[in-house]
Amino acid sequence: MVREINHDTFFLGQKSEPATEADKGVAQDLLDTLKANSDGCVGMAANMIGVKKNIIAVSMGPVDVVMFNPVIMRKSKPYEAEEGCLSLDGVRKTTRYQEIDVVYQDIDFKKHRQSFSGFIAEIIQHECDHLEEILI
Numbered sequence: 001m002v003r004e005i006n007h008d009t010f011f012l013g014q015k016s017e018p019a020t021e022a023d024k025g026v027a028q029d030l031l032d033t034l035k036a037n038s039d040g041c042v043g044m045a046a047n048m049i050g051v052k053k054n055i056i057a058v059s060m061g062p063v064d065v066v067m068f069n070p071v072i073m074r075k076s077k078p079y080e081a082e083e084g085c086l087s088l089d090g091v092r093k094t095t096r097y098q099e100i101d102v103v104y105q106d107i108d109f110k111k112h113r114q115s116f117s118g119f120i121a122e123i124i125q126h127e128c129d130h131l132e133e134i135l136i
Contacts, residue, residue, distance in 0.1 A: 002036040003049035016131040019053045030057040043123040045130030056127035067104035074101040
């Protein structure tokens with residue numbers, strides 16, 4: 001189901017809770033909402049649809065990927081970026097990393113450790129910030 005985008009900075013500024021298999025419906029709503037906003041959005045965190053759970057969805061070309069409980073384990077090659085957010089007005093500066101390693105669970109709750117680089121890495125970092133009370 002496509003959900004309304006949350007713009008409440010108080011809610012968005014709260015730390016998310018670990019996701020469980022009971023949250024698979026939230027993941028589907030996140031994917032549906034990402035697809036509905038694909039003209040101006042390449043990633044979403046669950047709190048952007050009003051749910052404080054550690055779930056993100058990232059557009060990776062032709063495929064949208066859900067990550068449950070993502071944790072960035074390694075970062076390298078820092079650079080300055082300017083990012084916007086569907087939940088917030090304007091653009092803000094931040095430091096990002098060209099290469100990251102992420103541990104996460106897929107839709108079947110199988111654990112993965114995967115490396116990402118470039119724009120996909122930047123999207124994942126932005127969405128993981130949402131889970132950790134960081135608004136960019």
